[in-house]
Amino acid sequence: MEEKKRTEIATLGEFGLIKHLTENLESKNESTLKGVGDDAAVLEYKDKKTLVTTDLLLEGVHFDLTYVPLKHLGYKSAVVNFSDIYAMNGQPKQITVSLGISKRFSIEDLEEFYAGLRLACEVYGVDIVGGDTSASMTGLTISITCIGEADTDKIVYRNGARENDLICVSGDFGAAYMGLQLLEREKKVFAGESDFQPAFEGKEYLLERQLKPEARKDIIKELSDRNIVPTAMMDVSDGLSSELLHICNQSHTGCRIYEERIPIDYQTASMAEEFNINLVTVALNGGEDYELLFTVPLTLHDEVITIPGVRVIGHITNPSLGAGMITRDGTEIALKAQGWNSLND
Amino acid sequence: MEEKKRTEIATLGEFGLIKHLTENLESKNESTLKGVGDDAAVLEYKDKKTLVTTDLLLEGVHFDLTYVPLKHLGYKSAVVNFSDIYAMNGQPKQITVSLGISKRFSIEDLEEFYAGLRLACEVYGVDIVGGDTSASMTGLTISITCIGEADTDKIVYRNGARENDLICVSGDFGAAYMGLQLLEREKKVFAGESDFQPAFEGKEYLLERQLKPEARKDIIKELSDRNIVPTAMMDVSDGLSSELLHICNQSHTGCRIYEERIPIDYQTASMAEEFNINLVTVALNGGEDYELLFTVPLTLHDEVITIPGVRVIGHITNPSLGAGMITRDGTEIALKAQGWNSLND
Missing domain, CATH: 3.30.1330.10 (PurM-like, N-terminal domain)
Incomplete structure (x- = not known):
């Protein structure tokens, strides 16, 4: 060497x-x-x-x-x-x-x-x-x-979300967190060996999301090209759930998001299975995704979904309804800044 | 307690x-x-x-x-x-x-x-x-x-000093450094004693300069009131000598300052004697003074000396003359970023 x-x-x-x-x-x-x-x-x-x-x-x-x-x-x-x-x-x-x-x-x-x-x-x-x-x-x-x-007139704060606004996200969630878990595991396995050559084939996306994340300059341009100014926006560093709660708190609203609509990469899903971690917890609370979370008026639905990589995952509600997620089986779960109720029990 | x-x-x-x-x-x-x-x-x-x-x-x-x-x-x-x-x-x-x-x-x-x-x-x-x-x-x-x-039109950089400009400073030098030496000494003396009550009488100015320095907002106002825009300016954090060399290097000039003109408080002088440290070394290289060092055209001499707390300590020269200090006995010594030649030998 x-x-x-x-x-x-x-x-x-x-x-x-x-x-x-x-x-x-x-x-x-x-x-x-x-x-x-x-x-x-x-x-x-x-x-x-x-x-x-x-x-x-x-x-x-x-x-x-x-x-x-x-x-x-x-x-x-x-x-x-x-x-x-x-x-x-x-x-x-x-x-x-x-x-x-x-x-x-x-x-x-x-x-x-x-x-x-x-x-x-x-x-x-x-x-x-x-x-x-x-x-x-x-x-x-x-x-x-x-x-x-x-x-x-284009600055977007966290406090501008209004009832019935659509909740949109760019990219996918949980990959950076699974990349970190993978690196931590390999570190333990190879502890003490100087010729550290872990096998990361098929997991490159997870590593890239953890080690070399990108900021969504492209999404800001696409929004601008369409003259869309979101009502509220944040980047997702601490986790989708936590950031969504910030927007709801500062905008004095509630929200409903749908589990099945949260974008997740297949490498994230397969690693979560390998690690036996709940996939949706990873996507909601993993953090370090550096994707954009934003809200737009309902009338912009047809336009916002033409932006490559952007998905609508739910909507803003009256504050009395709280912040919740509808799971695949139709159950409603309260969103928490870290983990869910059901998992913390 | x-x-x-x-x-x-x-x-x-x-x-x-x-x-x-x-x-x-x-x-x-x-x-x-x-x-x-x-x-x-x-x-x-x-x-x-x-x-x-x-x-x-x-x-x-x-x-x-x-x-x-x-x-x-x-x-x-x-x-x-x-x-x-x-x-x-x-x-x-x-x-x-x-x-x-x-x-x-x-x-x-x-x-x-x-x-x-x-x-x-x-x-x-x-x-x-x-x-x-x-x-x-x-x-x-x-x-x-x-x-x-x-x-x-009022921003002042480090690179604007011109030959024959006057070198001015606010306040006095070396006190913060002596305050630090004092605190370090008391720390050693009282090491291990929980009821740490060192005697600092008569040395309050040194402690204040070290623990609660002020920035010279007042001098900036006095300059502005007189419509004086210095040709170059810095604040003295690393030491008067070091900062003066920055101005000379960036302005492509030399300088001459006079030892007897460097303002030093009597508490600084008496502590330097107590510690048996060369007083001028302390004033030139002590650092953390947060005073202003600036240059003005020679024509502003009579005006600049009316600013309370400002003193002219020398002038800018042709770069071929280097950066030097004339000592009290008329010897010329080259300024160094840390200590002098004569002391480093």
Whole structure:
């Protein structure tokens, strides 16, 4: 096996490191006036609103470097922030990146992380405008702030859902969670073996959803092309059930979704069977799907279903009806932020 | 001794905790359209430029909770970000706050931290628009992003210093560093004693500079009142010498400062003597002063010295002359980012 080159961070120092990692960054957006290299970045959002979101990712809590390659981690760290901006019906434009780094990491490690960050920024048209690194006592800390823009009349909040609105989702659910279970299992099986070569054939989709998720820029464009402004929208990071409850709470409504309409990939279904986990629990509560959950008026039904990858899974109700799911056998179950009543008993 | 009340964070959960910490936040700024509670904050910067800066603070690296009260830590975490915005000649308007929290911390601990944050925001007219907490395996992680505004023609970068410009500073230098040395010494002396009551009489200024620094909003106002736009500006976080080198490097100039003109408080001087540390090294390289370092054209000399607390410490030179300091005995010493040549030998 070839030894990877390892250069200690101390050889560059903090300022040298940031300079090295951020050199040759070219601005892609008009709104980026000044990026890395001063006390603050300078942006210009003329007739648009400015959106700001931030995410903190901690080693051992949010990611496990035993099986997450640093390049993928860089990509994912950026994309989960973009996803929050799309969820407001906006476009991500800039990110700032702060890293806390222990001595375990080399310059080559950070180059890989930045390669992932840069790739994500390339794909989504985002500029890296601020970088900051500092020593850390323990592991890797990643803090990313994303700034984006939206037209004033197009911003979508969580609180705009109205009775009879359709509940729509993009993509499918539960795959990222099953990907995580798979990685955790292989980690245990191969613990201690340095030539870690687990067999992942036929499960690539699950791994991709866990390790290299994408944000639904495409759905935001399809909505815009059809002049559809959802009444409420979120991205699904904590789980479909939990996010749906946020929309219902903030919009003061109830909802009904239908088990049979929740989109699930066959790889997710087959892994859930292998692991003997309830499939619908996985889809409702797995999280990290980074799909869009949104509501539109009933009158837009015929139009919204023409968007590739979008499905209607239920509707918004009067708040007195609560938030519930109709199962395949017609039973009604209350939605919970984590798991169902019936499973928690 | 009265026992402090301790409520476990688990009793509220992540969403409950954020709601609890950020309730009753009222927006102070027109540019804040939507704060905490959605996928992203929504801001509106009409005819101004938007400034963005971010800081990551890690327990054990940037702060020691043995002697830093959480309320002070909250205050300082916010202020160091405001300082970066003032350093661009802007006004801080919003912050987002991400915390990584280990089980060691209680709800009451976080309430104290937020009390400090809120106080700083009150004093400086800033809105808290985003909050995020997550579990941490080890200690406290604080990531704050500050968004501010500036008039297009008033933004000051690091790269605008020109030959013969005057080098000006606010306040005095080295006090925060001596405050830290003092706290570290008392920590060692009292290690193991639970009734930690060190004697700090006559050294209050040093402690205040370390534990509760202020950003120089007042200087930015005084400059604006006199229609002075500095040619270059930074805030002094890493040390006067290091920041001056940044300005010289980015402006492609040299500089000469005069040892006798560097403002130093008498408490700093007396502590340096007590610790047997070279006073000028402390003032040049101590860091965490959060004072402003800026350059103005020579023609503004008579005006700039009327600003309370501002002193001219030298001038910008041709790059061929390098960056140097003239000592009290007339010797010329090259400025280094950390320590001097003469001390490093």
